[in-house]
Amino acid sequence: MIEYKNVSFIRDDRKIIDNVSFKLNSGENWAILGPNGSGKSTLFSMLMAYTVPSRGSVSAFGTEFGRGNWNTVKSQIGIVSSTMDRFDEVLNKQSVFDIVLSGIKKTIGIYDEVREFEFEKTVGYIKKFSLGNLSDKKYGNLSQGERKKVLVVRSLISNPRVLILDEPCASLDLYQRENLLRTLEKIDEQTNLIYITHDINEIMEFITNVMLIKDGKIYKSGLKEDVLTSENLSGLYDLKVELEWNGKRAWVKVEE
Numbered sequence: 001m002i003e004y005k006n007v008s009f010i011r012d013d014r015k016i017i018d019n020v021s022f023k024l025n026s027g028e029n030w031a032i033l034g035p036n037g038s039g040k041s042t043l044f045s046m047l048m049a050y051t052v053p054s055r056g057s058v059s060a061f062g063t064e065f066g067r068g069n070w071n072t073v074k075s076q077i078g079i080v081s082s083t084m085d086r087f088d089e090v091l092n093k094q095s096v097f098d099i100v101l102s103g104i105k106k107t108i109g110i111y112d113e114v115r116e117f118e119f120e121k122t123v124g125y126i127k128k129f130s131l132g133n134l135s136d137k138k139y140g141n142l143s144q145g146e147r148k149k150v151l152v153v154r155s156l157i158s159n160p161r162v163l164i165l166d167e168p169c170a171s172l173d174l175y176q177r178e179n180l181l182r183t184l185e186k187i188d189e190q191t192n193l194i195y196i197t198h199d200i201n202e203i204m205e206f207i208t209n210v211m212l213i214k215d216g217k218i219y220k221s222g223l224k225e226d227v228l229t230s231e232n233l234s235g236l237y238d239l240k241v242e243l244e245w246n247g248k249r250a251w252v253k254v255e256e
């Protein structure tokens with residue numbers, strides 16, 4: 001579905017992304033881990049054309065970036081990241097229902113006539129993702145966790161083939177984090193996730209593959225069980241850590 005071939009992104013003679021090759025196949029959900037500034041957001045912002053590779057090629061759904069209509073590709077990719085924060089002023093005044101509905105229209109705000117099937121689809125998504133109690137509330141009055149959830153559902157309503165979640169649980173308390181993770185569990189299999197995080201504990205059962213990025217390079221990548229090991233994480237963070245599994249989720253202990 002998505003393929004990066006020998007991709008580099010160079011700024012001021014610095015290789016921010018260094019010769020990355022990566023393939024996301026249908027049915028896979030990837031978690032992306034790496035130290036601050038390792039290039040995680042830059043790597044995947046290429047899919048939204050926020051960043052253009054300096055070398056190599058990026059393809060999605062059979063179209064190579066720069067050689068086909070990337071707007072058609074982008075219409076099949078959703079993203080929830082802090083880049084949405086710049087729309088807060090507009091979003092704050094809107095109801096949760098309208099924000100979810102605007103995901104069908106792919107606009108910030110509703111400007112066109114709403115057709116009945118669009119209204120019904122929104123009702124369905126509000127119900128499926130348990131947003132009924134918030135539906136009439138203004139976005140500006142929601143908690144951080146509720147806001148993130150609304151933005152995720154807004155992205156999902158356009159049935160993206162790939163959804164990029166860039167640190168969706170950052171700054172959420174434990175309760176709100178778990179609530180958001182439960183929401184992600186309800187996502188259809190047709191949507192493949194790219195889940196960027198700093199927290200190993202957020203890597204849920206639905207994550208099938210993991211990529212570890214260090215200094216713009218892939219440090220390790222593959223099946224979750226193979227990549228998430230004490231040895232790999234110790235090397236990734238230059239810190240002696242021990243990974244423990246509690247059933248289906250893992251967490252790390254830093255060794256003294």
Ligand SMILES: Nc1ncnc2c1ncn2[C@@H]1O[C@H](COP(=O)(O)OP(=O)(O)OP(=O)(O)O)[C@@H](O)[C@H]1O
Binds near residue numbers: 037042
């Ligand atoms: N357009 C650009 N021009 C110059 N430097 C850039 C550009 N885009 C990203 N960088 C730099 O590239 C590095 C990687 O940034 P990026 O945000 O991708 O890292 P990250 O792994 O997502 O970090 P974090 O975990 O802190 O969010 C940073 O040092 C950043 O300042």
